[in-house]
Amino acid sequence: MDCQQLDATVRMKARGNGRGATIGAGGVPGGPSSHLAHRWRAAVVWSASLLVSLPVARADADPRLAKALSYKPLQSDVRYERVSDADIENCSIEETTRQGVKGFWITGPAGQPLRWFADTNKDNRLDRWSYYNAGVEVYRESDTDFNGTADEFRWLSTEGTRRGIDADEDGTIDRWEMISAEEVTAEIVAAAAARDPQRFARLLLSDEELDGLGLSDEQADALGRRVEAARAGFEEWAKTQTGLTRSSRWTNFGADKPGIVPAGTNGSTRDLMVYENVVALFEDGGQPKQLLVGTLVRVGDAWRAVELPRLVTEGATIEDGGMFFAASFSPRGDVSSGTGLSGTLERLVAQLQEIDEKLLSNPGEQAGSLHARRADVLEKLVSAAEDPTERSMWIRQFADTVSAAAQTGEYPEGADRLRDFVKKLAGVRVDENDMAYVVFRTIETDYRMKSLAAKEDEIDDVQKAYLASLEAFTKRFPDSPDTAEAMVQIALSAEFAGEVDKAKQWYDKARQAFPQTIPGKKAAGALRRLQLEGQPFQLTAKTLDGRTFRSSAYTGSPVIYHCWATWCDGCKAEMRALKQLQAKYAKQGLRIVGINFDSSPELARQFLQQNSYPWVHLFDEGGFESDLAIGYGILTLPVNFVVDARGRVVKTGVHWTELDELIGKLVQ
Template sequence: MRRRLLSCGVLGAGLLSLSAGTLRSEGPTPEFVFSKFVPRQRDVEIETPKPTEYAKCTVKPEKLGKGSAWLVTGQNGQVLRRFVDTNNDDTVDQWRYYNNGIEVYREIDSNFNEKPDQFRWLNTGGSRWGIDSNEDKNIDAWKVLSAEEASRVAVNALLANDADMLRLVLITAEDLAQLKIEDSVQKQMLANVSNPAAKLRDVLSKTKSLTPKSRWMRFDAASAMPSMIPADDGKAAGDLLLYENAMAIIETEAAPPRNSLLVQIGEIVKIGDVWKLTQIPLPIEGNQVQLSAGVLMQPGQSGAGDVPAAANPGANADPRVAALVKQLQELDGKAPTADASPAAFVKFNSDRATVLKQLISATAKDPKDQENWIRQLIDGLTSAVQTGAYEGGLDQLKLLETQLKSQLKAGSPLASYIGYRRMLAEYSVAVQTAKTSAAQAKAQEEWIKDLQGFVETHPKAEDAPDAMIQLATGLEFAGKAGEARKWFAQLAEDHPKTTAGRKAVGAMTRLDVKGKPLPLAFAGLDGGKVDIRNYRDKAVLVVFWATWCKPCFEDLPKLKALYQQYRTQGFEVIGVNLDNTPNGVKGYMQQNGMTWPQIHEAGGLESPPSLAFGVISLPTMFLVDKKGNVHSRPASIEDVKAALPEALELKMSTATK
């Protein structure tokens, strides 16, 4: 029987055989497997035993469908590796790697020449699918790449200063041609991603926080769901699916709480099964803030036929407007970097406001487009004030509000729009300048009064649901549950179809559920449905949590200790995970020893389970007694520990004895 190792590090012919349908050969040792075979791609999290544990692992042949494999298991019987011969030619053509017994990564030799040409991340490892057409161990193109994973690849490229890796997730001329993007928009987008190697070096030369040891943690976006730009908007021949302002959250080497950093991913677009970036990722450090929308989400100026000037300048568009749009885009492309002086940020925001005011003046004959530019000016000033990047922004907002009041017709939605954002800006300034706890309490008190005044004056405004949920939430956090309940009820009645309205209904359920059955029946993370009614005669702690929630993580040791102490006496835990997607949740649970059942439905804090109880902070907990009624809403694990004996009726049992 022959045994050989290919030069590329692949398990070779003779290690697997299915002659006559049977496996033969003694097989490799665990030490040989773990020392010789590792994933060819970076950013793969797999379970690998320590050298001192090799002797407790096993390698054995197995029949696998029409093929055969060497199965590598750990000391507890968990699968660690599986090397598969799918076509019975005595040569491995799939290398499968596992974490916590689940396959998370696979290398595939699809043309059976003993060299892998495809790399796939699976299950809790994600959904990436890379192609290595020249079989040099480097991915040449992505076949499948989610928005979340595109941000992860981009960050990895940034941390490694790898321009080739970054190019694979940047939009190309071929991508834009496939999407049939208008020529003028293509030009701007390609300019944003041109010369990535130089731009990458420039970003890294200015960052003070990123190091090779930093790591991607999660994807975030201004909206919980992607946006659809319809074909008739004029920017492309077909519909466009994108995230307008995507971010990646990075863990750095700094000490908490300064160990997290935002990296702006920007506008990210879906092309087939792959999401691509339309700009170089940019760390947001110090005073840096990028106020511009992406190229595709810039409001267009319309002329005859409603053709946006941004997509077709010079055709049915005012040349002055087209020139100003170009000037704005060029200004946004030169936004100050993280190490710029405060004066540079003031100048940038001031210049941007000036151009937007000129656009507002130039579109006076087109009320719809003029309103778009007014809103962008308002949003830009508000964002600059909130981030502390434009000290004079609040004064400009107040002046603009005064000017608009004299020009707007009665009932114009712009009046409430700018009024609400001026309030947001004022509250941000008050919080930023509050140096004492008394000043902070005063700022919160004024904020509550402003919110109440806004919703009473503008009960039907587009921002009314957000203002009401902020008002009710603020009152609840202040310990004024009765007043909070009143506003939750008003919000549910006035805006029942909004997300805030649905959350308000859930909040009332949460506030009033003590002594009543908990209406908890949702999809399980492992499939099926988790229904608390199936846990009668047990005391159940329901915990709403997420992998990104630090207090949830810090509570785990105490929660696991309680679970072990009381489980034999009828104590159970049901987790309700509020991550946006299930990717990585199972791995997190296994890593942290969370063995209880889990509910998960897509949407994170706006998912059906979260809305059903109006969850506003994590962790949120309910302790349900053995009769199936809510015993209490613990605020901490210490509260759970104190209430658990009563919920389990342990005191009653002791008294009976």
């Protein structure tokens, strides 16, 4: 986007009445058009002035952040992270470029991503709106024809696989281009609960899709009649059935594995993948219930329903088999391999979903009790899960969510809860990697919480206890992937303490034991960095303005290589000191090279436009995951390298207070 061409308005294009509703730079939707904000997406066009003069704007400096966070997905069934009014002032918005696309990146109080509003075709109008939950993108709306209105809706990551198309751009999905079999059953439950025949019709096999299946005329006619009967009969059935209500909630998918009807069967010309006797599991009023969906047919990336659903009552048996395979259906009881979840697990999952929805809707003071309840349910799920893979999933979710809630302050008792969970796991048979996963996150959470609460004279003791716990962890779980991270943390602490030999030993252990992991590669880079002293320094990288920099060009002058980022306050303090050194040793030819580790070069450019640090600045895409960061083991900032006039490394990890004396000796 060309910031000079952006104006300070949010224009909403109302397809329904042909008028455009406009929101001024400081205003909110008003008058008769205010309802459009939740039905039509428009081009959002913001001036660079909205970002004030800083690379990152907070709500107290820019009220438009609150406006951006007020935008809601056009589709109602999206679980995404919301921010309470009290927390908005701790959120941030920045204009940046990510993977070549410019837009507005909005993060929460803990730095977690919340929204990404982007201009993908560089016409200065936003055309993609992404929403996040727990740090991952879960939903995206796109304006694929760039006319100012979203027409494609995608559920992503933990929220599934659906991709819906709104051809007439009225805010309602017209067809599903991608949808899993599981999601079809959830949609059918939702359609029946809402008595919505249009929502159900979108899930049915179309005439065009039927023609493309390659079935014999007889099969195609029979299948077509089922589809038409389902389309015609759903509205009446939905009105008269009493098992599904507006409070009904889908909980799980029940079916045997899908099967292939091979080409040549009864005159067919193509392979066909189908599910038979599919069951949608749901709960209503706390009671688990079942809905027979019947046959599902795969068409490209989507699954299609072909018949009218039927409620299943306890003890009922359906004897007519499937459409393509001769099979009978028996309703699933509390324990059945066919449902995927027992009745107990279904109820627990439903409870978990209910708590999650409350946590996502600004829980306020109730957050702590909700997290405690969530942990209770997860413990029950761990106990009830019979499949090892499923049990592992619940164990790790317990560790991740309780740890995150504790560290964000929403669940202060989380560290104690994690320690108690470790004791409980020790009393049952649990996979070693799962135990390691929980123990490591317990150690990290305990350290973070104690560090925040420690007085100045207690910090050393907290640090020593943390390092002792990490060393014990590496001995107890030598093969755990988390052991690589533990080893790197021990090495980094030793490096900070000036214990270089100890740091080298631990970096080398991580490098050798976990060579293919990111922590292992970073350890190898850190070891290389610590061994640079006395060695020629050779670096080739791109500058912020895209030119190629070679360290050999500065041979003949002492050079300070300074690793920094805009979010690092210590880096900024050092840059002020470096500027003074540059002036002091200008006649001796001192050179300074900055190496920026921000997530986006635009952040560094904006900072340097507002702050004069007139030396070369390098940038490598990826921040701490970039090739430069991994190659030199840059694990924290700031970091300084000093290179002499011959191009050899004098010292790495130099504190800024040492630089004056060190440069003075080099230029004597």
